[in-house]
């Protein structure tokens with residue numbers, strides 16, 4: 001039976017550290033502040049944003065949710081981002097996805113100042129990540145949180161075969177860069193990959209982010225592997241379920257994350273940790 005990687009518990013530890021860092025910054029006259037912009041009323045986004053806001057407040061971070069109507073134009077959103085870019089009291093800024101079709105995501109990620117980029121999606125920060133820059137810069141929170149989980153559970157990265165299923169800008173691509181920077185041997189597979197099982201079965205570390213419920217089963221996993229399930233899917237009766245078939249996977253894997261209670265809580269903890277880092281770096 002695999003060891004459970006308890007993201008919920010680890011998130012509490014990270015949040016306690018963040019709270020201490022907030023106290024220290026406030027003593028120096030800096031009050032970390034995060035702005036989350038949300039366009040339209042996507043139900044899932046509303047829930048995440050509410051959770052982020054509540055946690056941020058608990059940790060002493062000033063958190064504002066800027067709710068914009070579904071019909072907001074790209075020019076209007078860019079204007080609002082520009083205002084926050086120039087507001088010295090704001091340290092972290094993010095625009096929740098998905099965005100309505102009239103708004104180009106790429107244009108939005110480019111508009112957010114790299115120094116306030118709480119999501120780490122701006123190409124300047126992605127470039128820093130891919131060139132393994134020694135500078136301080138923000139990184140996409142989900143993969144960054146996964147690195148914290150792997151470290152906390154003493155998963156060896158150097159020389160490990162790491163296989164990532166999915167190549168999105170939010171998870172797969174930054175995850176590949178982080179693991180490569182940590183000297184893992186990295187393979188990224190996706191919907192065009194031939195014979196995906198041949199790769200997943202060789203993975204010492206398997207990270208799955210596709211949005212396809214139960215895509216990965218026990219038979220696709222190398223015995224003893226560390227399995228990280230990023231997927232967040234709703235089944236017929238509204239229950240949250242991952243991209244990994246937990247029941248068949250947990251008897252094969254060495255370590256495994258549950259859904260819920262795995263990667264999700266770490267994403268939020270990492271966003272708040274990173275907001276405080278941005279405030280520190282802004283000094």
Ligand SMILES: NC(=O)C1=CN([C@@H]2O[C@H](COP(=O)(O)OP(=O)(O)OC[C@H]3O[C@@H](n4cnc5c(N)ncnc54)[C@H](OP(=O)(O)O)[C@@H]3O)[C@@H](O)[C@H]2O)C=CC1
Nearest residue numbers: 142166167168171190191209210211230231232263264267
């Ligand atoms: N817990 C958390 O904090 C977070 C959870 N999520 C969840 O993670 C999941 C993935 O999110 P995200 O990365 O944004 O998703 P995207 O839809 O942006 O990307 C999905 C990726 O999976 C690949 N893929 C789809 N089908 C298959 C298949 N049959 N075999 C192999 N690869 C496949 C796609 O390939 P191709 O590129 O070829 O289309 C694509 O690269 C979702 O469930 C999402 O809700 C996301 C972010 C944070």
Ligand SMILES: Nc1nc(=O)c2c([nH]1)NC[C@@H]1CN(c3ccc(C(=O)N[C@@H](CCC(=O)O)C(=O)O)cc3)C=[N+]21
Nearest residue numbers: 048094095096097098119260261262263264265267268
């Ligand atoms: N600009 C942007 N940045 C993001 O980081 C971003 C985004 N857009 N759009 C959507 C995805 C998804 N995401 C999650 C955050 C927390 C949980 C989370 O807390 N999950 C809990 C359960 C939550 C529940 O019960 O619904 C868990 O897995 O235990 C999940 C998913 C961030 N995302």
